Amino acid sequence: MRHLYLVTHPEAQHHVDGVVGGWYDSELTPRGHQQAERIADVLASRIGARPVEIYSSDLRRTAQTAEHLAQRFGVDVHTDPRLRERTNGEADGRPQSWLDDRRIPLPESGDRLAHHDGPAGAETRLALVERLYPALDDILSSPAETQIVVSHGSATSYLILAWLGMPMTATDRGFFPLKAGSITTLRRNDTHHSNQVIALNETTHLHPVE
Template identity: 35%
Template sequence: MSANRVILVRHGRTTWNADARFQGQTDVPLDDVGVGQARRTADALYEQLVGTHVRIVSSDLSRAAQTARALATRLDLELHLDERLREMSYGRWEGRTRDEIMLAWPEEFQTWRGGGDVRITGGESRSEAAARGASTIVEAEKEMDGGTLVIVSHGGTLRGAILSLLDAPGLPVEGLRNAHWAELQNTDRGWRLSRYNVC
């Protein structure tokens, strides 16, 4: 038993995204632009998924849940929330801009920005968030008997989880943009990425 494919969607925009503030696990809802993005993403995915077997699992943070609910409503499906799909915890960085973080924690920020797997002050490391996201995706995917699993989550968690599933943790890949998605296939040769940053 497993899904035929997994579509991984990043939530729509929030005011903190617009201000370039680190959100992490702070619960910031979609702004008006994000609501529109969620609606457009739901419409686009509806065209691909209508009439097929679909399960939707989302982070319980409101920005992801709002994005997921737009698709669940369109497909008339139950939405499953899972706190393990929350964004990476940025600890004391949350609510701050890059400039503010650079001033307060210059060495830690430079290591993180360079791709280092540093545990952020009061938060978690990239590898911890990636492992959490990947294991949740695998668990949800194995519960399905064919069809498509849709995961709605956050940029850092999704990027890390995708690279973890592909066994390529150090690959320099840009994050998913707001309301964009990636598609994975679980084949007999392991996970394969078939699409990335689609909208």
């Protein structure tokens, strides 16, 4: 069986400063580094001595999280910019209120995937899934039975949908509100030939440093 652990990066500076994340390249806070160590503790206890591959978005907050894991397991990190969060264009790095005042609300119906939120340079959700789905396909093409993917909240949500085999055109309704520093455990059951979600959005490991 294949086990895939999806990790959302823990507390980053843009969370504390109240600014828009996206491709804004903020770093983990000191507490975020502590939370990353907690994540490494949990995954090390579950994976043990089994070989593991680690993949990460190239933004600093995810790369720093992945480095904590890499040091624990003694492996390298495979960095892939396709695992980045959806960019908000010119809103990235600005106060969240700046984006809230300019955002064009997502419509209830129609072509929601191609909807543009308003800020210049912002990605549509369609552009996001069009890079995330192939990224996951490439990760799963490896014969490794245990893999860790470090990414961002919204991006990780769409990775779960990709894992479940949801067509890209159907992802306009599905979404998992994942918390910073969460762990989601996925498993491929070779007996039933099914992709399973074993644990979703685990955060209890963060409690000692919250």
